[in-house]
Amino acid sequence: MSTFHHPSHPTIPITIPDGLSQDQVLNFHPFTSWLSTLTHSLSSQSTPSHPFSPSPYTLRSVKIQSFDLFGSSRVGFLKLQADVRNDKNEWLPGAVFLRGPSVAMLVMLIPDDDDDDDAPPSPASEERYVLLTVQPRIAAGSLEFVELPAGMVDEQGEFAGTAAKEMEEELGMRIGEEELVNLSEMVLGGGEGEGEEDGGLGKGVYPSPGACDEFIPIFMHERRVSRETLKEWEGKLTGLREHGERISLRLVKMGDLWRVGGRDGKTLAAVALWEGLRREGRV
Incomplete structure (x- = not known):
């Protein structure tokens, strides 16, 4: 030493x-x-x-x-x-x-019922589904841990870029950074990463501040898809096999997300942020 x-x-x-x-x-x-x-x-x-x-x-x-x-x-x-x-x-x-920061993605899919002649539903009543990943998490002692898609931030600290990259790798969904909404930033203020006004604390949720430095900004992406496409997501196999990733996807109604993802801190944080911002009419 x-x-x-x-x-x-x-x-x-x-x-x-x-x-x-x-x-x-x-x-x-x-x-x-x-x-x-x-x-x-x-x-x-x-x-x-x-x-x-x-x-x-x-x-x-x-x-x-x-x-x-x-x-x-x-x-x-x-x-x-x-x-x-x-x-x-x-x-x-x-x-x-x-271990440094990570990012998590709340991906919401809204069925696009093109054959419905009625007026489109209001945002508050729209049917929404969320994509979750099911994968081995050895630290938790589980081979089928249900959670919000997430990934570690690279050395450059580009949060939005990391979120877009992880969505492509874990969900097979390619989107631009400009299509992501940073829910954590909307709630906590400031820009990406640390903020001077609160002592440099990260703009995200800290899952285990008693022992770990990791903080996780929560990003949101919302899109309309056909019901046929919606069915294709359920059980889809994704992940980078060369990195040891064995991921399958699970589709959950937004109203059930808090229950299905109840063991995952990222999921519960995303539900709280989204519902709080929704009450204020900001999402």
């Missing part, structure tokens, strides 16, 4: 295990983003009204315990322990799994 100091945070020693280099850590965006966000949050304790102001906490050190590589050298995941304590030696839990 060896120790170095981050160029932007010279007072914080960072210990790394054998096989991992300083450059690999510094080039891993989830690590630099997490460190910047945390130190920004710690600095807010200088405000007299902050509850920790009388005895502020500081980040004393970071110990990277393990890592996973994507390919031969690019860091994919880091597991670390952050030592955060105050002058009274009171500490805060600091076990962290860093």
Whole structure:
């Protein structure tokens, strides 16, 4: 093991295990983003009204315990322990799994009944179906986990581009980025990625903030399709086999989504965002 100091945070020693280099850590965006966000949050304790102001906490050190590589050298995941304590030696839990942001897609399909001569239904009463994926999730101990389509964001941090790419890979649906609506951004404000006004926190839902840095913006895409096309989606096999993906699709009525996807945090977040924005007449 060896120790170095981050160029932007010279007072914080960072210990790394054998096989991992300083450059690999510094080039891993989830690590630099997490460190910047945390130190920004710690600095807010200088405000007299902050509850920790009388005895502020500081980040004393970071110990990277393990890592996973994507390919031969690019860091994919880091597991670390952050030592955060105050002058009274009171500490805060600091076990962290860093993997970076992901995106999730709420894809709603509306049957296009061309043979119906009546006036089209209002948006509030339209029949909607949502596409879910069913795939192995070893971390959850399941070979058939039902969830909203999702994918990790690449190193460039292009959220909309990643969403469009994942929709093509997992759903077989090719769309342009301009056809996506960022529900998280509509609710939380700001642009893609982090926002300065809330300390750099990501514009998305945090499924497990007690242990993981991952945040997930929820995108929406809505389109009309024929009922015949609608039937073709059910059970369709998708995914990149060379990446270990074994995905089948499941079509669910929008009204049943909260129940069918009740184990998936992304799904429940999407339902809450969409229904809240719908009440305000924004979607």
